[in-house]
Amino acid sequence: MREIDVKEIIPIVRKLCIDASIYIGKDVVEKLKEFQEKEESPIAKEIISIIFENQRLAVEKQMPLCQDTGVAVFFIELGQDVHLVGGDFYEAINEGVRQGYKEGYLRKSMVDDPIIERKNTRDNTPALIYLDIVPGDEIKITLAAKGGGSENMSEVKMMKAADGIEGVIDFVVDRVKRSGGNPCPPIIVGVGLGGDFEQSALLAKKSLLRSLTEKNSGTKWAKVEDEILERVNNLGIGPQGLGGRTTAIAVNILHKACHIACMPVAVNIQCHVHRHKTAVI
Amino acid sequence: MPGTKYLQTPLKDDNLKELKIGDKVLITGTIYTARDAAHKRLVDLIEAGKELPFDIKGQIIYFVGPSPARPGMPIGSAGPTTSYRMDPYSPILLDAGLKGMIGKGPRNKEVIDSMIKNKAVYLAAIGGAAVVMAQSIKEAKVIAYEDLGPEAIRELKVENFPCIVANNIYGNDLFDEGVRKYKK
Numbered sequence: 001m002r003e004i005d006v007k008e009i010i011p012i013v014r015k016l017c018i019d020a021s022i023y024i025g026k027d028v029v030e031k032l033k034e035f036q037e038k039e040e041s042p043i044a045k046e047i048i049s050i051i052f053e054n055q056r057l058a059v060e061k062q063m064p065l066c067q068d069t070g071v072a073v074f075f076i077e078l079g080q081d082v083h084l085v086g087g088d089f090y091e092a093i094n095e096g097v098r099q100g101y102k103e104g105y106l107r108k109s110m111v112d113d114p115i116i117e118r119k120n121t122r123d124n125t126p127a128l129i130y131l132d133i134v135p136g137d138e139i140k141i142t143l144a145a146k147g148g149g150s151e152n153m154s155e156v157k158m159m160k161a162a163d164g165i166e167g168v169i170d171f172v173v174d175r176v177k178r179s180g181g182n183p184c185p186p187i188i189v190g191v192g193l194g195g196d197f198e199q200s201a202l203l204a205k206k207s208l209l210r211s212l213t214e215k216n217s218g219t220k221w222a223k224v225e226d227e228i229l230e231r232v233n234n235l236g237i238g239p240q241g242l243g244g245r246t247t248a249i250a251v252n253i254l255h256k257a258c259h260i261a262c263m264p265v266a267v268n269i270q271c272h273v274h275r276h277k278t279a280v281i
Numbered sequence: 282m283p284g285t286k287y288l289q290t291p292l293k294d295d296n297l298k299e300l301k302i303g304d305k306v307l308i309t310g311t312i313y314t315a316r317d318a319a320h321k322r323l324v325d326l327i328e329a330g331k332e333l334p335f336d337i338k339g340q341i342i343y344f345v346g347p348s349p350a351r352p353g354m355p356i357g358s359a360g361p362t363t364s365y366r367m368d369p370y371s372p373i374l375l376d377a378g379l380k381g382m383i384g385k386g387p388r389n390k391e392v393i394d395s396m397i398k399n400k401a402v403y404l405a406a407i408g409g410a411a412v413v414m415a416q417s418i419k420e421a422k423v424i425a426y427e428d429l430g431p432e433a434i435r436e437l438k439v440e441n442f443p444c445i446v447a448n449n450i451y452g453n454d455l456f457d458e459g460v461r462k463y464k465k
Contacts, residue, residue, distance in 0.1 A: 064411065
């Protein structure tokens with residue numbers, strides 16, 4: 001058994017929040033370059049160049065890539081041989097978020113009550129925390145800072161087995177079509193299949209953690225991803241919805257077992273400011 | 282891009298007449314920020330027959346909630362937020378004299394019709410290019426609704442702030458025409 005003081009987690013979370021908001025992943029850059037070369041629309045090509053300029057300026061000026069620095073979503077793998085001491089684990093994560101969003105000059109985008117009061121909590125807490133217990137004595141913390149514009153274009157649908165894979169693909173493509181320019185394309189399409197109502201949504205969000213340059217390990221799912229990507233890019237939405245061939249730069253699928261009566265399908269849309277960072281303690 | 286045009290605020294009908302969708306425009310002058318919560322308050326004031334916190338005639342509203350400014354900087358990152366959330370409010374502000382809006386994503390028919398009626402335009406800024414946008418903002422001050430935090434109304438002094446004409450005063454729509462052109 002390994003003892004870990006939860007206070008050790010605070011500066012790690014703080015750094016994850018700041019770094020994720022400034023430094024874009026190499027996989028995103030690589031995919032954007034690949035699509036810019038193939039792009040037919042001059043406006044679309046220029047928009048992608050401006051996105052690259054933004055990525056460069058963010059690092060130079062140490063400013064967040066996007067003013068919407070997101071809701072702080074954490075995927076945590078907690079080793080079962082870890083004994084947490086020194087305070088409340090969840091509060092330590094929230095304290096890290098509080099410090100990171102303040103010291104990184106990041107926007108505080110959380111309201112306490114979703115409908116009636118909608119009062120800003122002023123420190124970007126509470127974070128959303130998903131915890132998995134895994135073998136080992138380490139803690140793996142992944143932050144996915146999720147912007148509101150792309151999150152709003154996401155959806156869960158309880159489909160039926162008779163809809164088949166074609167029905168699933170049609171739904172995902174239609175979801176992207178209905179999103180148009182709203183989620184800041186070029187986007188990444190996260191798809192969660194199976195589980196139940198809420199797990200499909202979680203799978204869709206988790207699927208976005210896979211590197212965009214890494215193929216799906218299941219050959220049949222890799223083919224489905226390719227088909228969705230091609231159909232989505234045939235929609236003509238393009239960067240920012242102003243027309244072009246680059247609507248999405250990747251489609252990521254995650255799937256799980258489900259009930260005999262059900263076929264849950266979730267789509268989580270991610271904008272080109274695709275922020276996630278991982279630390280291991 | 283097809284052509285670059287320069288716009289000075291407050292906007293004049295003559296400058297807007299020549300704008301075509303897809304034109305790149307560079308804006309210089311004063312613009313105002315407002316998102317969902319501030320829009321609701323502005324519309325509530327209009328409906329109650331009260332005065333707005335700024336003179337809206339000929340002005341541009343930028344749909345943005347910037348990140349906090351680092352010391353010595355006028356503003357933090359400041360890219361556009363999604364415009365459709367402002368669709369229920371925009372026609373009322375256009376009727377009150379608003380001439381331009383900056384945001385991202387398409388507008389609904391009511392807003393486009395109101396832009397034709399009021400000879401106003403909608404300009405697309407690039408979502409997620411928030412550091413680039415911030416470079417054109419030289420001054421920023423909160424002029425209303427400080428309690429809303431990032432959603433407060435700010436008066437911005439901008440120089441050559443870059444946008445693309447998405448809807449002109451004739452009802453043309455780049456979101457519609459651009460997509461049709463590249464659809465397969």
